[in-house]
Structure formats: C-alpha cells, structure tokens
Amino acid sequence: xxxxxxxxxxxxxxxxxxxxxxxxMPVQYPTGTLVEHATVRTAAxxxxxxxxxxxxxxxxxATAFLQKMTVNDVESLAVGDAQYSxxxxxxxxxxxxxxxxxxxxDQYLLVVNAGNAETDWHWLMAHQREDAQLxxxxxxxxxxxxxxxxxxxxxxxxxxxxxxxxxRFGIAPTHLHGIPMLLARTGYTGEPGYEMFIPAKDAALxxxxxLAAGKPHGLIPCGLGARDTLRxxxxxxxxGHEITIKTTPWETRLSWVVKLDKGDFIGRDALxxxxxxxxxxxxxxxxxxxxxxxxxxxxxxTHHKPVGYVTSGTMSPSLRVGIGLGFxxxxxxxxxxxxxxxxxxxxxxxxxxxLPFYHTQ
Numbered sequence: 012x013x014x015x016x017x018x019x020x021x022x023x024x025x026x027x028x029x030x031x032x033x034x035x036m037p038v039q040y041p042t043g044t045l046v047e048h049a050t051v052r053t054a055a056x057x058x059x060x061x062x063x064x065x066x067x068x069x070x071x072x073a074t075a076f077l078q079k080m081t082v083n084d085v086e087s088l089a090v091g092d093a094q095y096s097x098x099x100x101x102x103x104x105x106x107x108x109x110x111x112x113x114x115x116x117d118q119y120l121l122v123v124n125a126g127n128a129e130t131d132w133h134w135l136m137a138h139q140r141e142d143a144q145l146x147x148x149x150x151x152x153x154x155x156x157x158x159x160x161x162x163x164x165x166x167x168x169x170x171x172x173x174x175x176x177x178x179r180f181g182i183a184p185t186h187l188h189g190i191p192m193l194l195a196r197t198g199y200t201g202e203p204g205y206e207m208f209i210p211a212k213d214a215a216l217x218x219x220x221x222l223a224a225g226k227p228h229g230l231i232p233c234g235l236g237a238r239d240t241l242r243x244x245x246x247x248x249x250x251g252h253e254i255t256i257k258t259t260p261w262e263t264r265l266s267w268v269v270k271l272d273k274g275d276f277i278g279r280d281a282l283x284x285x286x287x288x289x290x291x292x293x294x295x296x297x298x299x300x301x302x303x304x305x306x307x308x309x310x311x312x313t314h315h316k317p318v319g320y321v322t323s324g325t326m327s328p329s330l331r332v333g334i335g336l337g338f339x340x341x342x343x344x345x346x347x348x349x350x351x352x353x354x355x356x357x358x359x360x361x362x363x364x365x366l367p368f369y370h371t372q
Contacts, residue, residue: 038236050159058066072127151210154208172185292341303357310352343363
C-alpha cells in the first residue's frame with residue numbers, strides 16, 4: 012500500500028490503518044468515529060487527504076482543453092475560483108468527479124479521487140493538445156482538510172491572509188509558518204473549513220502545528236470513517252458508490268453541474284440524448300422508518316420485489332436514524348414514497364426524503 016507523507020503521524024496517534032484505494036489510510040483514531048464526527052459538527056477536525064490526486068494544466072489552450080474534458084463551464088471561472096465538475100466518457104458515464112481550481116489565467120489545478128487518479132491521468136493525456144501542458148503534481152503535494160465551525164478561529168492566527176477574503180469555493184496562495192501553500196475553501200463535510208495544499212516535505216510540521224494550535228478549541232485528528240458519515244449526512248456522492256462509469260449526471264442528481272449550452276464536450280451528445288429520451292432510475296436519499304441500518308448493496312424492495320439498491324448507508328451519528336442513498340425507479344423516486352430495504356433477509360420500511368439529511372447551522 013502507498014503511504015501519505017503523514018503516515019507516521021497517524022501511527023504515532025494510534026490510528027487504525029486500513030487499505031483505501033491502494034493507500035494506507037487512518038479510518039479512525041482511539042477517540043472513535045462517533046466522537047470524531049460530533050467534533051467536526053461542533054468544533055473542528057483535521058483530515059489527511061493526501062491520497063487525492065493533483066494535476067496541473069497550463070498553457071494558452073488549457074481553458075479550451077478543460078472545456079472539452081469536463082461538463083461544467085470552465086470559462087466562467089475567474090482567477091481564485093473553484094468548480095465542482097465531472098469527467099465523462101463518450102457514453103455519458105462518469106469517469107470521476109473532480110474539483111477544478113483556477114490558479115491563474117490559463118493555469119488550473121485538478122483534484123481527482125485517489126482510486127481514479129491513474130485512470131484520470133491516462134484519460135486526460137489521451138486527449139492532450141499541444142498548447143496545454145499537463146503535469147502530475149500528486150507526489151509533490153500533501154493535502155489537509157480542516158473542517159468545522161471553529162476552523163477560522165484555529166487557522167487565522169497562523170496566517171497573515173484575512174480568511175474572509177477567500178470566498179466559498181475559492182482558492183488563494185498564502186503561507187503558514189513561512190511555508191507556502193494553496194488555501195481553498197472547499198470540503199466534504201458540510202461544515203465550514205479549508206483544504207490546504209502544502210509541500211509534501213512540510214506535511215508533518217503543518218499537521219503538528221495545526222493540532223497544537225487547535226487543541227484549546229477542541230480540534231482532533233479524524234479518519235476516513237468520520238469523513239464518510241459526515242458526507243453521507245449531507246447527501247454528497249462518493250465515487251465507486253453513487254458515481255460510477257455506469258451512472259450519468261442525470262441519474263445521480265448532478266444535472267446542476269452539466270452545462271449543455273457551453274459548447275461541445277466529451278459525453279455531451281449522450282447526455283443530450285438521455286435528457287430527451289428520459290431515464291429509468293434516480294438516486295434518492297432515504298431514512299429508515301423501521302429499525303435498521305442500510306448498507307451498500309442491500310436491495311430496495313417494492314411489492315416484495317427488488318427494484319433498486321443501496322449505494323451508501325449508515326446510522327446517522329447526528330440524527331440517530333438509519334440513512335442511505337440508493338437508486339430507485341424514477342417513477343417512485345419522490346419524497347415521502349415508502350419502500351423497503353432488504354436487511355439480511357428481512358424487509359424494513361424506509362421513506363424517500365429531501366437531501367441533505369442534516370442541515371448545518
């Protein structure tokens with residue numbers, strides 16, 4: 012398994028290490044996932060997400076290249092803006108969900124999922140144009156996520172940049188203890204916070220500095236377990252679960268990302284055809300009415316027949332009820348619709364609800 016630059020920091024904190032997308036990653040610390048989850052909702056948590064991939068695209072053709080490769084409108088980005096987007100194949104299937112950061116005119120940073128980094132890189136390189144240079148920066152960056160309502164309180168004394176000048180889904184260069192970094196106001200928990208792109212060699216110093224500065228404010232290190240329950244309470248999709256090469260943006264409720272009127276891009280014709288013809292299934296959020304915890308892969312049942320499946324599920328730490336995401340036939344994928352989840356051979360009643368499950372303050 013690959014190790015992030017912070018692997019030894021995790022083992023020193025007695026984190027439980029698991030394999031995730033071929034990386035050795037902390038799933039939880041001795042505090043446990045429930046405490047980590049609650050701390051992010053009420054104070055702040057620090058996550059190591061250095062397993063994510065980072066690609067730089069620059070040159071006079073960089074904007075046009077990304078317009079072709081992604082579904083969102085890259086031309087709408089100003090310097091310092093970030094954008095959630097998708098890479099599609101020619102059939103409209105989702106290769107990956109990504110974030111595009113505009114660092115300068117015709118210079119971009121793409122953040123891609125760890126398990127897809129190699130696939131994404133080969134896909135982009137296969138379509139490369141001479142006036143857009145691609146560089147894989149994944150080994151150069153460590154990526155930390157500071158998430159929670161006290162993130163500003165913890166981070167502001169450590170940097171001279173006024174944090175209020177970074178807009179939501181924005182990015183800016185700054186320094187922390189003299190170490191250069193890119194500071195982005197993006198995250199995966201629903202809480203306010205930041206993601207920090209820092210030189211890999213400085214990762215341990217920044218990690219320790221943040222934990223020390225944040226300790227009086229309740230900051231603790233958090234693992235992938237809490238990251239997953241936090242994102243699920245917000246209804247955020249996860250690649251390999253809600254998002255796969257066999258799903259399209261229409262089916263996964265990501266139509267807001269797709270800009271069909273921006274011009275040609277890979278997958279546009281397929282998406283236009285599917286939009287005109289309609290689609291049969293829809294991703295929904297649901298809560299359990301009966302006791303039970305839905306898990307990925309469990310069948311969704313109506314009239315005692317399987318009609319869909321759970322993509323992600325858990326017992327919500329904040330709401331104390333079973334919650335899940337899953338695909339249902341589009342004609343019954345409406346709020347308040349009742350159906351059943353087959354939990355180890357027993358049908359348990361559930362109900363479609365509006366997302367997110369949890370509303371942040």
